[in-house]
Amino acid sequence: MLQLENLEVYYGSIRALNGINIRVELGEIVTMIGANGAGKSTMIRAISGLIRPRSGKVFFENEDITTVPPHQLVEMGICQSPEGRRIFANMTVRENLELGGYVHHRNKRQIREDYDRVLSLFPRIKDRLNQSAGTLSGGEQQMLAIGRALMSRPRLLMLDEPSLGLAPIMVRQIFDILQDINQQGVTILLVEQNAWQALRIAQRGYVLETGSVVMENDTQSLLADEGVKNAYLGE
């Protein structure tokens, strides 16, 4: 479904990704783990068209999308829930969700359905619809960010560190919901530092180190790997 071919991204003269290759198949949950500054967010930003790669290509459903502008990618079915949530803090929760469904404005019924679906996935934000989004707790904001991304009815949902700053119980809750979302037919690319939780729900994983993919395997093998255990699972 998604394929990166030798993707190279620079910030000025600093190379953040040195030619990475990854693929995500339809219906999978794939995770990318890596330490701070490994280039995980850079990869997501490059896929979403927010930053142009110096070289390499991005394919979505066998179509070259390397130079497609971000708003068209959302229309094509790629959406991300960004690092740090980036909700629209001075707008209400409801307005945030409406903006998530921005590209589907002509299809009122679909928006209504997605709205109900998101609220049933995240009952906690249902009671806070008219509250300004900045007043939500961190966990609620994360739910809102994921819900907002779901409103665009993505076929590929990318999440950049959804566990950031959340209590372990909250993380588990959110990751369970991600699994539900996946079962409803959404392919997921999950970027995480919380390797335990990510590997728990994913089928396959990649390990990124200073801009290069150093390991790629199914989650069982990654969980059993000594290097991964030492570096990312804290054993």
Added chain:
Amino acid sequence: MRIFIQQLIFGIQLGSLYALIALGYTMVYGVLSLINFAHGDVYMVGAYIGFYACTYWLPFQRISADPHAAVMNIVLAVVVLLLSMLMCGALGVVIERFAYRPLRNGLGITDAHFWGFALSLPVAFHFHLFHKVSDGAGRFLFGIMWFLLIGVIVGYALRPVIRWISLRTVLSPSRLNALITAIGVSLLLENGGWLVFGPNPEFIGTMVPEKNFKILGGVIINSSQLAILVISLILMLILRHIVLHTRTGKAMRAISHDIEAAKMMGINTDKVISVTFAIGGALAGAGGMMVGVLTHVQITPLFGLLPGIKAFVAAVIGGPGNIPGAVLGGIIMGVAEAFVGGSSFSTYRDAIAFTILIIILLVRPAGLLGRNVAEKV
């Protein structure tokens, strides 16, 4: 007391004009964090469009005793208002598209054609290609055709140059670049104004009937003042509706909060930014037209400078990026100016704007309605 209220009404009328211009500054600042210094000159163009429409383009009648002509003229004046808003809105869009957008996204190949026409303009002036319609429709059209032809040829010739430049530039969007560009566009419009409109001040005569109404305690309110107040209020209410309740308005607010997050939602940010410039331009155009047609001031190509600066000050006082703030700031500016102008310190009339600015920025650095955090709108 009567004089006090009289000056207050004048101040609010003046202030609502400042507010209309300030809204354009503040909306653009909201979405792009850019001070669009060319905005005051868009207001100037609005006044000139009012002038040309009233004197040449539309069949205004002399208002004598004929009540029929008076009604007709009022209808025509509304048409002039809409025309001025439309053309200034378009000018705002053009300025954004060709001056500010390349700074954000880099030069595109279509920019070549704009520069083609822009470079052909001085050539056309040099060879006296532009004629007045009154010189004969044939000559007029012939000149335009030549200009268009040269523009298209130069545009195609520029395509490889633009491609060459765009492949070799690394975008480093900086506030300073945008600011210098804005000043450049402003100078371009002012000096272009000398060229196109001529250096002589223009003046729009009485186009619509004027009446004085006596309200309580002998205070007089003029029909033109009333018209300015009512039209400004209507435009502000329309703007409020757009920003709060339409899809584009929500997109604008999203962009002003976090433009990248807005892109992630599938918002075509370039398009929404264009709409923002269109709305800002239209409001300035309405202001310029009303000043020209209803208050009979002299119009010159530099006439947007001072109101532009005062409106900018109004936007800063209210809190840049804050829409109600711009309206409040504009009214404060206008009222203060009216009172100082009506007192024995009347020579300080223009200085008062900056005095207020300094005081308010000392007390509330983020503006009256601005938040003290690094956040817009």
